Amino acid sequence: MAKAKGPIKVRFYRFRNKLKDKCAGLGGGDGIGISAEAMAKAEAALEEMAEDYPDWVQGIIHKLSEQHSRCVDTPELRHEFFEVISHIAHDLKGQGGTFGYPLITDFADSLYEFTTAKTELTNNHVEIVKSHIDSMRAVIKNRVSGDGGDTGAALKQGLHQAIEKYTAVE
Numbered sequence: 001m002a003k004a005k006g007p008i009k010v011r012f013y014r015f016r017n018k019l020k021d022k023c024a025g026l027g028g029g030d031g032i033g034i035s036a037e038a039m040a041k042a043e044a045a046l047e048e049m050a051e052d053y054p055d056w057v058q059g060i061i062h063k064l065s066e067q068h069s070r071c072v073d074t075p076e077l078r079h080e081f082f083e084v085i086s087h088i089a090h091d092l093k094g095q096g097g098t099f100g101y102p103l104i105t106d107f108a109d110s111l112y113e114f115t116t117a118k119t120e121l122t123n124n125h126v127e128i129v130k131s132h133i134d135s136m137r138a139v140i141k142n143r144v145s146g147d148g149g150d151t152g153a154a155l156k157q158g159l160h161q162a163i164e165k166y167t168a169v170e
Helices: 017-023 036-073 076-093 102-116 123-141 149-168
Strands: none
Touching: 017 036, 017 123, 036 123, 036 149, 102 123, 102 149, 123 149
């Protein structure tokens, strides 16, 4: 028979999260935090980058178009091209909202989700990719920032209709 053991002693140690304090600007008397001057510089840099964002995205959209064209020209390699498109869309989706173009984020997110889980790739799938690219191109060409109002709603609706059209035919 096993011998009964005595009560188990448990100790709880609660350490102060100094990193959390520093990030919150509390600093614990260390004087560590983000100065107003540093914040102003960061905001100015972000605004400058936002001005260049449409030009930069046009280059990315061009890369997406090239990959789309390759899907059309060489259907036997579509999986490889869809993988590249998926990576580009993933990178793109995280930036649109930061620079005032949340529609780019929405369309890139949709494209990413669409291109990641495909096993069989048909011509209709390639057309859906083209619809995403065309939607992003329209946003950047017309500088549709924010939610885009009526124009943004129309672009979203147009993409949704294209997706429905090409998935219904499969």
